[in-house]
Amino acid sequence: MATAKVIPTVPTEAPVGSNSRAFIRRMLPFVGYAVLIFVAFLEITPFALTIANSFKCDPAITAFPGAFVPVPPFGVDCDVRDENGTVLGRLPASAQVDGATFNPTSSGYNQIFSDGDQLPRWAFNTLIYALGITVLRILFDSMAGYSLARLKFPGNRFLFFIILGILMIPGVVLLIPRFIMLQQVGLINTFGGYFLVLGADAFGILLMKQFFESIPGEIEEAAQVDGANRLITFFRIVLPMATPALVALAIFSFQGQWNNFMDALIIVGGDQSMFNLSLGLNQLKGSGQDIQYDLVLAGSVITTLPMAVIFFIFQRYFVEGVSYSGLKG
Amino acid sequence: MAANTASARTVTASSQRGYAKTQEALSGYGFILPAFAILFLFMIVPLIVAGYFSLTDWNGVRPLNVANAYEFIGLENYQRLLVDGRRVDDFYNALKNTVYYVIGVVPTQTALALVLAVIVNQKWLKGRGFFRTAFYFPSITSSIVVSMIFLFLFSNTGPVNGALRAIFPSYESISWLSDNNGLIHNFLGAFGVTRASVPGLVGTEVFNISLWEWISGPSVAMFTIMMLAIWTTIGTMMVVYLAALQNIPSQVYEAAAVDGATQWQVFRSITMPLLRPTTFFVVTLGLIGTFQVFDQIFILNTDATKQTVISVAYLVYDLAFGALSDPQMGRATAAAITLFVIIFVATLLQRRFIGGDRAVDE
Numbered sequence: 001m002a003t004a005k006v007i008p009t010v011p012t013e014a015p016v017g018s019n020s021r022a023f024i025r026r027m028l029p030f031v032g033y034a035v036l037i038f039v040a041f042l043e044i045t046p047f048a049l050t051i052a053n054s055f056k057c058d059p060a061i062t063a064f065p066g067a068f069v070p071v072p073p074f075g076v077d078c079d080v081r082d083e084n085g086t087v088l089g090r091l092p093a094s095a096q097v098d099g100a101t102f103n104p105t106s107s108g109y110n111q112i113f114s115d116g117d118q119l120p121r122w123a124f125n126t127l128i129y130a131l132g133i134t135v136l137r138i139l140f141d142s143m144a145g146y147s148l149a150r151l152k153f154p155g156n157r158f159l160f161f162i163i164l165g166i167l168m169i170p171g172v173v174l175l176i177p178r179f180i181m182l183q184q185v186g187l188i189n190t191f192g193g194y195f196l197v198l199g200a201d202a203f204g205i206l207l208m209k210q211f212f213e214s215i216p217g218e219i220e221e222a223a224q225v226d227g228a229n230r231l232i233t234f235f236r237i238v239l240p241m242a243t244p245a246l247v248a249l250a251i252f253s254f255q256g257q258w259n260n261f262m263d264a265l266i267i268v269g270g271d272q273s274m275f276n277l278s279l280g281l282n283q284l285k286g287s288g289q290d291i292q293y294d295l296v297l298a299g300s301v302i303t304t305l306p307m308a309v310i311f312f313i314f315q316r317y318f319v320e321g322v323s324y325s326g327l328k329g
Numbered sequence: 330m331a332a333n334t335a336s337a338r339t340v341t342a343s344s345q346r347g348y349a350k351t352q353e354a355l356s357g358y359g360f361i362l363p364a365f366a367i368l369f370l371f372m373i374v375p376l377i378v379a380g381y382f383s384l385t386d387w388n389g390v391r392p393l394n395v396a397n398a399y400e401f402i403g404l405e406n407y408q409r410l411l412v413d414g415r416r417v418d419d420f421y422n423a424l425k426n427t428v429y430y431v432i433g434v435v436p437t438q439t440a441l442a443l444v445l446a447v448i449v450n451q452k453w454l455k456g457r458g459f460f461r462t463a464f465y466f467p468s469i470t471s472s473i474v475v476s477m478i479f480l481f482l483f484s485n486t487g488p489v490n491g492a493l494r495a496i497f498p499s500y501e502s503i504s505w506l507s508d509n510n511g512l513i514h515n516f517l518g519a520f521g522v523t524r525a526s527v528p529g530l531v532g533t534e535v536f537n538i539s540l541w542e543w544i545s546g547p548s549v550a551m552f553t554i555m556m557l558a559i560w561t562t563i564g565t566m567m568v569v570y571l572a573a574l575q576n577i578p579s580q581v582y583e584a585a586a587v588d589g590a591t592q593w594q595v596f597r598s599i600t601m602p603l604l605r606p607t608t609f610f611v612v613t614l615g616l617i618g619t620f621q622v623f624d625q626i627f628i629l630n631t632d633a634t635k636q637t638v639i640s641v642a643y644l645v646y647d648l649a650f651g652a653l654s655d656p657q658m659g660r661a662t663a664a665a666i667t668l669f670v671i672i673f674v675a676t677l678l679q680r681r682f683i684g685g686d687r688a689v690d691e
Contacts, residue, residue: 039464144363146360173375174376176379180389230352230353277471285477311466322565
């Protein structure tokens with residue numbers, strides 16, 4: 001009885017199953033594209049809206065944040081003036097926006113650039129912080145990584161485990177002690193303090209160590225036999241071979257410091273002239289409820305622009321760097 | 330004669346080798362010295378200093394070189410933090426918010442990143458580079474810029490509310506970043522379950538916070554910040570997964586195809602196990618990052634939402650530097666040390682569950 005029931009169901013169900021499976025397989029690309037396009041839309045739109053709204057006067061930003069197509073006339077004046085040039089009030093939103101289109105203004109950018117020269121100063125500071133740390137880390141991290149990977153000395157393993165352990169220390173624990181220490185030696189709110197505290201990092205050392213272990217050591221050994229000084233061998237022969245890892249390290253360091261907020265808040269947050277762009281942006285936002293979105297959005301665009309340019313030029317290295325560190329991690 | 334020369338040769342050779350060894354050891358110390366000095370001074374010493382000050386009543390204002398700048402009070406800071414009563418700015422409140430944040434963000438971003446990576450890795454996909462770039466781009470922007478963008482997007486008059494109103498005409502604007510109501514509280518409220526109908530949950534306290542508040546879930550404001558975190562991070566995590574996927578040899582899949590495995594079976598029993606070290610890495614990164622969430626909270630918390638938004642890391646800052654009239658360095662460092670222990674334990678726990686090491690050994 002039982003077998004009689006089973007036998008007829010097998011031939012009828014099998015084709016249906018494989019048909020639906022084939023159908024699912026045919027549909028997969030459509031679903032896949034739909035998901036990717038949807039997520040890409042979610043990831044890109046905020047930036048597009050930020051850029052578009054950074055070119056609007058503040059009444060239009062709050063009234064019509066969705067208008068994103070710039071149309072001439074460009075360079076609209078956000079103040080309404082009478083014949084004598086006296087300011088009567090802000091340009092009403094409806095005068096700047098029409099449906100999805102708007103007449104762009106540079107008002108937000110003009111304001112942040114004219115506001116006591118602060119923004120150029122912050123941008124300059126950010127560049128110095130990011131470049132300085134990048135150079136220091138390329139130098140110190142690669143030397144330390146090389147030492148751990150290639151040179152035999154008592155305590156090598158022990159130092160490696162200490163550096164591995166340092167990765168686990170959350171930055172927030174270090175905030176207050178670092179502040180106290182820098183204050184005691186008078187390096188708070190200085191470039192020197194910033195460089196000193198962040199000049200080497202455990203992640204970079206481990207990245208370089210991994211890399212040096214992955215390349216053969218014969219060339220340096222040959223140089224060593226020739227009696228070349230170890231320091232010369234390192235800079236002339238070893239470092240040039242390490243270019244891929246150094247590029248990844250440079251990108252991580254530069255990006256990390258360009259965007260750094262928490263460390264900067266503690267180390268240089270007490271003196272406005274030492275701010276980086278992130279601290280400056282927080283300053284532009286103000287602490288009140290009335291946020292001047294034209295300033296904040298223009299500042300956001302200015303802060304992001306240099307990193308975006310670097311990203312689009314060195315895109316390959318960004319992605320390779322992440323996957324490189326990820327695989328090794 | 331012959332024996333003499335031979336032994337002389339070995340002596341010079343071994344002394345030369347000894348000299349080379351010493352040379353190498355000295356270079357080893359020399360090469361690591363600059364980096365290690367920095368790490369020692371600004372990573373290890375601060376950790377010890379933090380532990381030290383967490384046992385004192387120093388307020389951060391009294392100069393340290395003055396006598397009686399601070400006193401040892403033993404574990405009193407920890408006692409006040411972890412055992413005694415609760416205020417809005419108290420530790421358990423911040424911990425509750427942080428735990429919601431971690432639980433909401435880490436699994437979501439890991440799962441989404443994996444799904445995206447699997448799709449982007451498909452052979453039939455065109456425009457792989459475009460999608461990878463689009464997903465990765467937010468990761469290069471600073472957390473402060475991203476916070477500013479979300480502040481604008483989710484403001485009462487912002488594009489998100491505008492878009493929702495356009496799609497659903499009956500939509501009533503949500504004040505995303507200033508709404509303290511819990512998500513689950515709102516959900517239950519829709520079914521008529523409110524504070525008043527569950528007195529037992531309101532009355533019972535776990536870690537000095539009523540059970541009802543725990544169950545209420547993250548507030549709408551916190552949920553918005555969680556979306557921000559996921560939005561920013563999935564790109565990085567996706568790139569990590571994608572690299573791991575591309576490292577799986579194609580023979581593995583060919584063998585599975587010969588055996589007649591379905592795509593789902595292949596994913597379940599081949600891809601997922603092979604990705605285990607990557608998952609371990611992504612989850613570890615996620616845990617460490619989310620437990621320390623600071624920047625976004627710093628920008629997006631307001632007096633109104635402080636209670637449901639502040640994280641432990643922000644509480645540390647707030648106790649030490651925020652309340653200018655009443656700074657409490659001792660308590661702040663105690664909170665920081667406690668966070669350190671929590672992150673440490675969380676990492677160990679997930680090592681047990683996901684087992685990164687074991688997976689690597691396999």
